Amino acid sequence: MIRSGLRAGLIVFLLFPFLFLIWNFPVVHALDRAEFLWAAGNSFWQAFGSASLSLLFGLWGACGLIRYSSPARRSWRRALEVILLIPNFLPPLFVLLAALNLVDPFPMGLPGVIFIHTLMNWGLVAVVLAGLIEDKAGATAELALVEGASRRFFWRKALLPLLARDLGLLWLFVFAVCFGSFAIPLVVGGGRGTTLEVLIYEKIRLSTDWGQAVLIASLQSLFLFALSWIVARGRPALRSRRAQMRLLEMKSGVLLILLFSALLLWGYLQGFPAGWEQAGIFREMTGDLRRAFMGSLGMGLFTGFFCFGFLLLTSALLPSAWFEKVLSGYMAPSSALTSFAFLLLTPNTGFWPFVKIPLAVSLVSLPVLWRLGWQGALDSLSRQREVAKALGASEFLLWWRVLVPQTAPLAGTLAGLAAVWACGDFAMSRILAHRDLTLAMMTETLISSGYRLGLATVVSGGVLASALICFLIMKGAGHVLGRKPLS
């Protein structure tokens, strides 16, 4: 009974933005069709372009990664994968700064959005694709090499047909992620690149037309839900034996990875000298900076511990077929809508933003964390659940002695990621707070107000520091809790 109540409670929390806004603003408003179609078109084209370019570069990068698939070169492979994944897992703020420092004048509007989305996502695509190619096409690539097939022939006749479905699903995944993106279009979308997410934001912030905002968000969520349903139908490939991949390896893929990463790093670091030249301003801002740093730490830790608790609670509430289905099929609601739902909930002064921003960031992050490994980790323990039950273990004993020791370290890592995202969030925070409470918000203010990119880059160094501290604390908490039940 208690467990059923808790399950229902967690689902209500996840659905809260929809339930709350639909309750308060029934969807009865007529839609401004022209405006909606224009914004939907922008969302579609930027997501289309971002997904297509990410897939193209990702495939190229994957062929570079494959050069390092032998056990002897595994550590190089790991290093390259980390380099590729950093832009995807760091808050968008950093890629944004690097790109703005690098490309001057920056192409605001759809090209700019596509450019930054591609920078953020192509690495993840490369890592996923490299694994897929090895698993699905490893043995056939070796056979084709022995049979004397040319690279072009193998790609055309074997690899692309073999991976067509996976490439399609991966494209769709990146498309869905970019379609629902908020922070990037908000900053570099400009007036002509307004996407549905930004339109929702503008409807509420500028014209206070809540009914239309809820309607647009509902339509967008339906579309994203349909996409996620299709993406979730993909099945993991069976791992084939380790094979000689000479037909697929590309040296230029490695060069691409190194070049992109060096450019991003160079772009980001480039802002520091310019920022230090204006160091005088920092002296005036010392108090604000200190407060914002503490604010970032607070937001990060609150988000981290909330997600940590949420994840561990879900482990205690499984197995339950309906609960698992809801969690697996659930797509995070629009970031703008989530923030506005929290905005209406309680006052927005005093300590309230410090509660509401972490809750809003958690709500948007949790579905990502679920898919990022938590669901897989819980699935892999289902057999141990059965064994423990058969041995007579109570639900609590099973959770505390079997599940917590094996899942808490992963929960800590995932919660640490959420904490990093909270430290780097500026878009949702901007809606929920009227002044700059965190370093990420200060950074965004500096970017927006006359493009003081140098200063923004220096301040973002503090964001990085606070994110790192939060991540390490959450990771440590995961390890400590993981050892506790057996000590």
Place this chain on the structure above:
Amino acid sequence: MSLVENLFHDYGDFKIDVPRWEIPDRGITTLSGPSGSGKTSIFRLLIGLEKTTAFTWRFGEVDLARLPVPQRRLGVVFQSLDLFPHMTAKQNILFAAQARGLNAADTQKRLRHFAEALRMEGFLDRSAALLSGGEKQRTALVRALIGRPRLLLLDEPFSALDEELRDEGRKLLKSLILEEGLPALLVTHDRRDVETLGDHFFRVQQGRVEPTSLVSK
């Protein structure tokens, strides 16, 4: 004698259909049959890991089918042994004792006894992930026995071992069960298991259980 009735389950392309089955409450009862005949499904249904509605299982005064899984008080050894990999061998065993709420002093005494009888002292404090096949098997067996179950259920408990270790495992199992005076149900497709260990014999074929006289003992 325990009496299983109405053990039915429809898996779509396959059915378990056991209207009545008397399981002796002494010695080792074997349930054998070829792969895919339904042995493991029956094993899981008896334990309660899969649900079925009309099933009753009279064990003395108790209908085990009505009890939740943890309260059935069955000792179980699965085919893959399934030790908790994050625990040591000893922690695995003590987990089962704690799950049954056993007295700590009694548990320690029994653990010492089993450890001595099965020559386990050398690896009790080793992580389960680092145990050899034979060590894992002994740990799984003691884990199933430590909680003083009313019946021991074993699903192909030797299949993960090589031939030499299997013989040793069989001897060990037989002696332990005799010593504990515990009834056991052994599910196996290995004829040697049946011949060496069985006291009562049943066969499962296409989801149906029937007595069989096999056996050249």
